[in-house]
Amino acid sequence: MSDTRILVIAEQEKGHLSSATARVLDAASQLGGSIDVLVAGSQASEAAQQAARLTGVSGVISVEDSAFDHMLAENVSALITSLAEPYTHLLCASTTSGRNVMPRVAALLGVGQISDVIAIESADTFVRPIYAGSVLATVRSLDVKKVITIRPTAFEPVGEQSAASVSSADSTGDQGMVTFVEEQLANGERPELGGARVIISGGRGLGSAENFRLIEGVADRLGAAVGASRAAVDAGYVPNDLQVGQTGKMVAPELYIAAGISGAVQHLAGMKDSKVIVAINSDEEAPIFQVADYGLVADLFQALPELERKL
Amino acid sequence: MKVLVAIKRVIDHNVRVRIREDHSDVDLTHAKMAMNPFCEIALEEAVRLKEQGIADEVVAVSIGDKSVQEQLRTALALGADRALHVSSDTAVDSLGAARVLAEVVRRETPGLVLLGKQSIDSDNSQTGPMLAALTQMPQATFASSISIEGDRLEVTREIDGGLETLAMSLPAVVTTDLRLNEPRYAKLPAIMKAKKRPIESLEIDTLGIDVTPRQTLLRVEIPRERQAGVRVDSVDELIDRLKNEAKVI
Numbered sequence: 001m002s003d004t005r006i007l008v009i010a011e012q013e014k015g016h017l018s019s020a021t022a023r024v025l026d027a028a029s030q031l032g033g034s035i036d037v038l039v040a041g042s043q044a045s046e047a048a049q050q051a052a053r054l055t056g057v058s059g060v061i062s063v064e065d066s067a068f069d070h071m072l073a074e075n076v077s078a079l080i081t082s083l084a085e086p087y088t089h090l091l092c093a094s095t096t097s098g099r100n101v102m103p104r105v106a107a108l109l110g111v112g113q114i115s116d117v118i119a120i121e122s123a124d125t126f127v128r129p130i131y132a133g134s135v136l137a138t139v140r141s142l143d144v145k146k147v148i149t150i151r152p153t154a155f156e157p158v159g160e161q162s163a164a165s166v167s168s169a170d171s172t173g174d175q176g177m178v179t180f181v182e183e184q185l186a187n188g189e190r191p192e193l194g195g196a197r198v199i200i201s202g203g204r205g206l207g208s209a210e211n212f213r214l215i216e217g218v219a220d221r222l223g224a225a226v227g228a229s230r231a232a233v234d235a236g237y238v239p240n241d242l243q244v245g246q247t248g249k250m251v252a253p254e255l256y257i258a259a260g261i262s263g264a265v266q267h268l269a270g271m272k273d274s275k276v277i278v279a280i281n282s283d284e285e286a287p288i289f290q291v292a293d294y295g296l297v298a299d300l301f302q303a304l305p306e307l308e309r310k311l
Numbered sequence: 312m313k314v315l316v317a318i319k320r321v322i323d324h325n326v327r328v329r330i331r332e333d334h335s336d337v338d339l340t341h342a343k344m345a346m347n348p349f350c351e352i353a354l355e356e357a358v359r360l361k362e363q364g365i366a367d368e369v370v371a372v373s374i375g376d377k378s379v380q381e382q383l384r385t386a387l388a389l390g391a392d393r394a395l396h397v398s399s400d401t402a403v404d405s406l407g408a409a410r411v412l413a414e415v416v417r418r419e420t421p422g423l424v425l426l427g428k429q430s431i432d433s434d435n436s437q438t439g440p441m442l443a444a445l446t447q448m449p450q451a452t453f454a455s456s457i458s459i460e461g462d463r464l465e466v467t468r469e470i471d472g473g474l475e476t477l478a479m480s481l482p483a484v485v486t487t488d489l490r491l492n493e494p495r496y497a498k499l500p501a502i503m504k505a506k507k508r509p510i511e512s513l514e515i516d517t518l519g520i521d522v523t524p525r526q527t528l529l530r531v532e533i534p535r536e537r538q539a540g541v542r543v544d545s546v547d548e549l550i551d552r553l554k555n556e557a558k559v560i
Contacts, residue, residue: 070475073440073450096470099436100452103405107441112406112525115435125529130434131328135337138529177449181465181476194471198559222560240490241473247489249471255559272537276557278549293540293557296549306546311560 004033004123009080009092009101011071012039015046019195020093022054022157027150028091029056029158030120036061036087040068040079040171048166055158065171071097074177077104082172084109084145089123094149095194106147113147114139118154132246133269152194153252153273186241193244196225198255201244201271202237203229205260205281205300209237214304215259221311227251227271229261245270260300263288280304312422312481314357314366316391317412317442318373319347320382321432334530337432346382349427351389352487355494356457357425358390365459368392370419374411376400380510387505388497394508399515399522405433407522409441414518416446421482423464428453428486439486449479453488 006028011018017039028035037051040063048062061083067075080101084090090105092098094116106113118136119127125140126148193199200222202215212232219226227244228237244251246269256274261267263279263286271277272291279292282299289295296303322328323343331338346354360366371386372395373379383394397411416424429436436452443450451466455474458465462481467474469488497505515522543549553560 072477073443073452077444096453096468100440100450103435103437103440104444104450106437107406107409107444112404113435113437113441114526115437129534130531131322131337131432132434133534134328135330135531136534137531139526140529141526143525177479178451179478181478183470183473183475185473192472239473240469241471255553255557276553276559277537277540278553289542290539291537294549294552295540295542296544296546297542298546303546307550310546310550 004031004089005087006031006033006035006089006091007083007087008035008037009090009098010037010039010047010051011093011095011097012041012044012047015043017047017050018093019157020095020152021051023152023155024091024093024150025054025056025158026155027117027120028089031089031123033088034058038063038080038083040065040076042066042069044068045166049163052163052166053160055161057161057164059164060166061169062166063169063171065173067171067174070180070183071101072178072180073101073104074175075172076101077108078172078175080105081108083169087145089146089148091148091150093152098149102147102149109145109147111143111145111147112141113149114141115149116151117148118151132266151250153250186239190219191223191225193225193227193242193249193251196251196253198222198224199227199244199251199253200224200257200259201227201229201261202232202259203261204231204235206232206237211301212237214300217308218257218304218311221308229264229267231264258288258292259304261288262286263291312366313368313370313419314360315416315419315421315424316350316354316357316369316371316386317424317426317438318350318354318371318382318386319427319430320344320373320375320379321347321430324348324431330531330533334532336528337531344378344381346385347427347430349429349431349487349489351494352489352491353425353427354386354389354391355492356487359492360459361390366423370395370421372397372412372415374399374403374408374515383510384505384508385497387508388501389495394510396510396512397515398512403522404524404526405435405437406441406525408438409445410520410522411515411518412438412442413445414520416442422462423481424448424484426484426486428488439484443484446484448482448484450484451477451479452486454485455488455490457485457491
């Protein structure tokens with residue numbers, strides 16, 4: 001389809017473009033056609049320069065207005081719909097922001113929405129997981145405008161190009177419906193779970209919040225992000241934003257190390273697309289071993305310090 | 312204040328879903344069905360708001376064929392004051408559901424609409440924000456805590472980096488995440504009583520709404536299962552294989 005025109009809605013924070021953008025662009029390029037990127041919020045112009053250098057981008061629209069900080073759905077959806085007219089496809093990562101904003105955009109445009117796409121078959125046909133990833137559905141959109149969220153980990157980040165042009169658009173401003181009060185974000189010493197190349201997660205087997213230091217020790221040696229199973233979160237060892245799984249974060253790093261995690265379906269749904277999976281568990285019957293490329297039956301309290309020492 | 316809670320009937324979360332032999336769709340024949348777990352959380356929150364004296368009426372609504380009355384009766388047993396069945400012989404998608412719910416909102420004028428953040432069958436996570444858009448209400452998705460004072464609503468949301476708190480005026484649409492509350496179980500006398508309670512009914516065709524599905528399902532498949540790899544005997548062997556075989560460290 002030569003008349004395909006795609007608008008990728010990129011997230012940015014304090015002028016830093018979200019790392020998911022390069023992966024959404026991989027999905028966009030598989031649709032064919034021209035690709036514009038929309039970057040909005042305070043310091044949007046800095047993030048716009050980063051977006052302009054990503055391969056496949058024809059143009060970047062930058063809208064610098066603090067009304068779009070925190071991706072407030074009411075404000076961002078008004079902006080997107082004001083720009084939507086020439087585009088056949090509107091794409092965003094299926095982050096909590098994308099899943100918050102894009103259905104609102106779709107309803108304002110009077111079209112359906114296709115969530116969490118993991119493969120592009122054609123400009124109107126997509127593959128997406130249903131039933132917590134236990135079934136894959138291939139769906140064809142009947143809408144003239146397709147509003148899509150893309151699962152970033154299912155696509156590869158695109159490379160760099162010489163910068164495309166950056167333009168600005170009129171802000172639709174604050175719709176006056178919602179006020180941002182505060183946020184509590186996990187400290188940023190380690191990489192974020194969503195974009196990490198290596199992740200080490202701990203489970204109930206760690207036994208306490210203090211023992212999670214064993215996980216952190218290995219994480220620091222590997223430059224890895226720290227994750228956790230739902231059991232570890234529910235037991236209060238770590239805050240819930242570290243949870244990997246169906247009801248937490250979906251991750252697919254190059255290396256995923258599961259330590260003291262039994263491997264409940266709900267956890268596997270969140271990490272089974274990792275390239276290499278390592279399981280360390282004292283219970284040799286643990287289901288996690290059935291999906292692990294390398295399994296080590298060992299006492300965590302010996303294996304983890306040894307791993308930290310020898311890496 | 313009236314609270315409207317949207318409820319979806321889905322496969323029980325403990326049941327492993329199968330697909331039809333011709334891959335045309337999932338096979339729900341004889342599958343145990345239940346209220347979507349995130350909808351249970353939404354209903355629980357509504358009932359708690361009533362118990363706190365913040366809400367004075369809880370209305371549960373569901374869209375579907377006659378079978379959804381089973382989940383509406385569960386809602387009545389759990390504390391809903393009224394149950395509304397929007398009768399439809401064909402399944403509606405997210406936009407269709409949002410359009411129907413928008414019409415129900417127009418008729419019922421609730422101060423707050425609570426929905427699950429997603430249903431565990433289609434995993435779309437769309438209906439709440441779509442309803443908010445169609446009714447021009449503010450939205451707070453993935454709520455892990457809610458507080459209401461007068462017509463001011465404060466919601467803490469679970470976002471990728473942690474938690475975020477937003478403030479807005481009622482009426483508003485809130486979708487519930489897992490940690491908002493732990494739903495109660497229905498008590499037997501309440502279940503018995505709910506069997507005799509009336510369920511209000513509305514024919515979807517009489518609403519004058521376009522609920523034509525926006526997508527066609529071409530096929531379904533079960534993803535390829537990961538195979539178990541090798542057992543290593545020591546930390547040394549593990550490091551060696553990760554370095555030299557998998558080349559990931």
